Amino acid sequence: MTSPTGPLAGLKVLAFEHAWAAPYGTMMLADMGADVAKVEQPGLGDHVRAWTRNDLQGLSPHFLSVNRNKRSIVIDLKSADGLARARALAQRADVVVENFSPGTLARLGLGYDAVSKDNPAVVYCSVSGFGTSGPYRDRRAYDLLVQAEGGLMSVTGESPQRLAKVGVPVVDIMAAMVAAFAVVCAVREREQHGRGRHIDVAMLDVAASVMAFNVFSHAISGEVPRPLGTAHPLLAPYEIYATRTGPVAIAILTEAHWATFCGVIERPDLQTRPDFGTAPMRVEHRERLNAELRPVLDGWDQTELIDTLARHGLACAHVNDVPAIVGHPQLAHRGFFADWELAGHRMAAPGAPWRATASPDPTPPAADRLPAEKPGEDTDEVLRDWGVA
Numbered sequence: 001m002t003s004p005t006g007p008l009a010g011l012k013v014l015a016f017e018h019a020w021a022a023p024y025g026t027m028m029l030a031d032m033g034a035d036v037a038k039v040e041q042p043g044l045g046d047h048v049r050a051w052t053r054n055d056l057q058g059l060s061p062h063f064l065s066v067n068r069n070k071r072s073i074v075i076d077l078k079s080a081d082g083l084a085r086a087r088a089l090a091q092r093a094d095v096v097v098e099n100f101s102p103g104t105l106a107r108l109g110l111g112y113d114a115v116s117k118d119n120p121a122v123v124y125c126s127v128s129g130f131g132t133s134g135p136y137r138d139r140r141a142y143d144l145l146v147q148a149e150g151g152l153m154s155v156t157g158e159s160p161q162r163l164a165k166v167g168v169p170v171v172d173i174m175a176a177m178v179a180a181f182a183v184v185c186a187v188r189e190r191e192q193h194g195r196g197r198h199i200d201v202a203m204l205d206v207a208a209s210v211m212a213f214n215v216f217s218h219a220i221s222g223e224v225p226r227p228l229g230t231a232h233p234l235l236a237p238y239e240i241y242a243t244r245t246g247p248v249a250i251a252i253l254t255e256a257h258w259a260t261f262c263g264v265i266e267r268p269d270l271q272t273r274p275d276f277g278t279a280p281m282r283v284e285h286r287e288r289l290n291a292e293l294r295p296v297l298d299g300w301d302q303t304e305l306i307d308t309l310a311r312h313g314l315a316c317a318h319v320n321d322v323p324a325i326v327g328h329p330q331l332a333h334r335g336f337f338a339d340w341e342l343a344g345h346r347m348a349a350p351g352a353p354w355r356a357t358a359s360p361d362p363t364p365p366a367a368d369r370l371p372a373e374k375p376g377e378d379t380d381e382v383l384r385d386w387g388v389a
Helices: 023-031 061-065 080-092 112-118 143-149 170-193 203-210 212-221 255-264 268-272 279-284 286-298 302-311 322-326 329-333 379-385
Strands: 012-016 035-040 070-074 095-098 123-128 157-159 197-202 238-242 247-251 315-318 337-342 345-350
Touching: 012 023, 012 080, 023 035, 023 070, 023 095, 023 170, 070 379, 080 112, 080 379, 095 170, 112 123, 123 170, 143 170, 143 203, 170 197, 170 203, 197 203, 203 212, 238 286, 247 302, 255 268, 255 279, 255 302, 268 286, 279 286, 302 315
Parallel strands: 012 035, 012 095, 035 070, 095 123, 123 197
Antiparallel strands: 238 247, 247 315, 337 345
């Protein structure tokens, strides 16, 4: 194995993980140089490897998305030899991350209490739907369910009768990001004080945390937040508008922006109307405002409108689909996509969503280690590198 580089180089992370709620976070650690050993079950491996369609030729976009820069090992946790091997790896790990059902690893002798007894400096992170304690602890929790249970779905969609989930597993991803952040903080604490820590990340907690402004709004006004489509509860205009050639996202945040916007679309009369005079007034009369704006914006060309608004310092955007983001000039400039060749397929692969530079000579990101094509293809290498027979 080529020695990884980055601020977390040398950090050994043992990941008992599947799906997304932990794997996205351990991928973040791997992108920063950590040696992440992903434990997969014999045969199938991570169960999302089987999430595919006939036209995907056996490949799983879900698996590919969250497993770059890791090494795959197979351990049979149902066998005595497998458990012994897993415990030996845990003794040598700096970090253990798991997103099994609460209590599962503890019953196998791989929970925090057992691992920290032999490895007191370990940073151990558990990611679950509802946390390691409480009345919902043992409920199944998938991203769809936690978007619903955590309130996100109540403010997403066109109306209370037409709710929607976010089009990506957003709670899984946010929980994994929180886990990665908490792990790095705990590693830093260990450097200072020499002690490990058990981190308990609940997807429900994460979902509720991002509902904060809705919670405060309800506490102050008594109104229950409802879905508004693409609109904003406190700003207008702030949503998707049609043009004659395609949709445009427009966001007006200040009164100065509103004045400029009215001038650009050649409707200065809207600025002087008392019912549109402030953001709260425009929100209150949103339907009346949109009845004035939509016929005007319908006459514009999409690109011309975006270019014109942007030239005047106003916030606007295309509504891009996947081919458009793969070909996006800004992402190309930042080198966001890598070229992968995997299982006979060439593909554009999203990379880490940050860039770290060292002045005066920025170092380009290292080439990705591609996700393991087969479960366990790195088992012997990891056991050798980690000193486990």
